[in-house]
Amino acid sequence: MKKDKTSRTPVSQRAFEVEKPTDTNTIGGTITIEINGEKTIVPLGTTILDACKQKNIHIPTLCHHEDLCVAGVCRVCSVEVEGFRTLQAACAFPITSPIKIKTSTPLVRKARRHIIDLMLSEHYGECYSCIRNQNCELQDLAQEYGVDGYTFGHVTKPTYEKDTSSYSVIRDMSKCVLCKRCVRTCIDLQEVGVLEAIDRGDKTHISTFMEKPLSDVVCINCGQCINRCPTAALHANDPSDEIWNAIDDPKKHVVIQTAPSPRAAIGECFGLAPGQSMTMELNTALKRIGFDGVFDTNFTADLTIFEEGTELIIRLKKALVDKDTSVKLPQFTSCSPGWVKYIEHFYPEYLDNLSTAKSPQQMFGAIFKTFYAQQKGIDPKDIVSVAVMPCSAKKFECNRPEMASSGYKDVDYGLTTRELAKMIKEAGINLPEMPKSHFDSPFGDASGAGLIFGATGGVMEAALRSVIEFVTGNKTEDIFANANIMPVRGFEGVKYVELPIAAVGPVPEILKHLVPSWDFLKGATLKVAVAHGTANAKKIMEDIKAGGKFSECHFIEFMACPGGCIGGGGQPIPTTPEIRKKRAEAIYAEDESLVMRKSHDNPHVIKIYEEFFKEGPCGHLSHKLLHTHYTKRGKFIA
């Protein structure tokens, strides 16, 4: 038996993994067990839950989640195992001997029903007034087990005050059933560790350090806890009422930008299987709802590639040509607001490595209230800018005091995929039935490079598609088939890629004023890395601290959420590795279907540099509007 040494979760909250035999054909590699009288062969160390799944036997679960370590605390998955006096938790029982399991006996059924009854007795609220109505695992359990009343009573008053302090995550602990998924998500999956159970017995509840409000602790707003909460104890801070008000106000010009990940996932809220992109249908729906302009965040993703790429080139030139030792490398991406807050709290000494380029959401916000306002002849104070994001941290990001360089709040409201789906339903629209339509001018449709920002490795791939062509003068397709840069794709926690630069080409016009020649890169090896989920980010950061191979990198993409934005804290619930994979596939498929797949090919971006940011990327105006600096927060907050 071994445990994952890197895990920070208390041992009581995780099951041990039995060392699985590499070859299940060897003696002892498998075990013959009996489930409900039927013999079956499973690999050593399989949990009862998984063994039953293989036999299509459904065992109810609540505290169990595919992404998380095992807790075995809700006990709803109890089964009978011959020879044991007590029932065993199927999720936490690794099979190491030829056991006989019974999954549906009177004792088991009664125990499960009792457990559900007990949870309902302390779960405050009624389903019809709940944000998770019809998407609640407790509700599902109650239905599955035919609960038709509150056997052991039901709380009629909230037991805890709601914590609405955070821009992103609202904690309504009266609805908590103490499955501890949020605790395991925070401490183990994300290695942030904001949430933990405190007190004992019936006073046990999930809380923060010193029971401070969520806005006052090191929460990075990633919202992964929301995605894994079985009830509505955790949910995002929903601004849809304010957005409706703005739409209904004739004086307001309400614009909306949509990020690629919500488009790849919102169909799930309308009953579609994961992995079907709704980009064009969503455009129509948003226009019908009453938004005055519907734009593609990928436009500013393309712009980000210019700004962030140029920044990298400037850093590299300063370091390699000017021998400026104050330049910080590797450069870190800054488009994930969860990651930005993570580094502010946990590695503030590396804040200078963070690209100063704002995230695509914030760049668009700044452009709406400057360039767009000018073009349309609208007073920027009358523009309300909404961003549909897969993300709960974007709500915090748009409220950062740093994000008002246009003189106004760049983005007024961050809206999650789930909240937008609710608005669409409220407007009486069935999204999958919508006709397709394009994004509005003047920003139009964007490149596939911007689109793949949604999946882990996407920002890196988008950047490389442009960098390769800028520096070598060759086509990306000449090096990577179909311009698909496979080494940076996939769900491996940390990816590391080296790209030798054998020959250099001419410097493109747009960058000539910054670098006269690429000669300094000739023969160099570009080293890049990609991490998703802050636990993986932490691995890279610790390696950099120790002077390991990642400290030699030039550019590193960090995403706070597992899988990147497609697994963001604002995405439809549930989330599993399988669902995230499907969403990523949808994004990559959409990218391949496009003609324009590189940021530097986007004519609207070229145009905005010609007409508005006339000094080019990283010029004076772009610095004012498209770049920012962040705050050293540290772990200790007064």
Add this chain to the structure above:
Amino acid sequence: MKKDRKGLVLFSGYKRGDGIKRALEIGRENILFELKSSKLKGRGGAGFPTATKWMLTAAAISEEKFLVCNADEGEPGTFKDRVLLMEYPELVFDGMVIGGYTIGAKEGIVYLRGEYEYMLKTLEDYLEQMRKDKLLGDKILGISDFNFDIKIRLGAGAYVCGEETALIESLEGCRGESRNRPPYPVNTGYNDRPTSVNNVETLASVPHIVIKGGDWYTKHGTDKSSGSKLLSISGDCKKPGVYELPWGTTVREVLKIVDAEDSKAVQIGGASGVCVPVSQFDRKLGYEDIATGGSIMIFNKNRDMLHILKNFMEFFVEESCGQCTPCRIGNVKLLEGVEMLEKGEFTFEYIEKLIELGKTMQISSKCGLGQSSPNSFITILENFKDEILNKRGIGVEI
């Protein structure tokens, strides 16, 4: 400090170090053999065979192993480990050294109940003396390959930390919560190393068994429950205190020894134990009948059984670690039931439902705490229903 106590095993004479000497003479296999033939079972209450536990720990392959002495004596009504530690430390610590030698541990840890902090200095001094006398530390008694030392760690007052996996969790500096099993501590215990967690009294029995042999030990007690048991006896009796009695002693005999009069009920095994009415006073203490960790609380006819039950249930509501659903919420529901009975505002149907819930808790809770907490609820309501209902003007059968 030592009181004049008399008993069959633990309170019989013993000279410090003798058990260790004998153990090193006969070797590991013979120690395990004697233990096995002694049929010694864990004295904390669960009654797991000590020889098996040590064999499993000894057989586990690891560079490092631990022996933990569970001195988190927290069961309401038990105070026998306190007596052993303060008056017979030679038995406990010699037992630990023998255990460490047998399972191959280099380190022993005493997990001492937080409330016993006052003992800390005395015990530390005692350990220091053992080190000076070569009974602890490197090369014990000059044997070149046997190094073993003992450290003492204080608990912080949680009842659940008497459960071995929660105890280990607490030792590691975490919140006291029981772990999933399997795996068991004998394979994956403290710091993920094979660990044998033994009760103070179990360890204290070992030196005697090693010296006098397993067969001698089985001469005391019954066939299925060999040897003697320390009982912490309190409540309505003239001579409360710690007694060493052979297993198989009946409740009635115990009451006679401590001079209890007009007894109405005896709670055996503490709050998590069972409540025995007069009609069952001929039942025997032993693993085959009423197993106990040693807490005996005597109640005479003036006591209100419902009040007693309420006290127990309040204890569990507070002391549940709060981890698993059946224990965390179940105990609250049982307490609410007691309060309903107290007020006379209940239906028989609901009380019946609560008894069923108690039975579910017994089989579906994650650890021994929740599995045993409904015991008193079920047995008191079962055995004293007339009293509980009659007193409140109701004469109907539940």
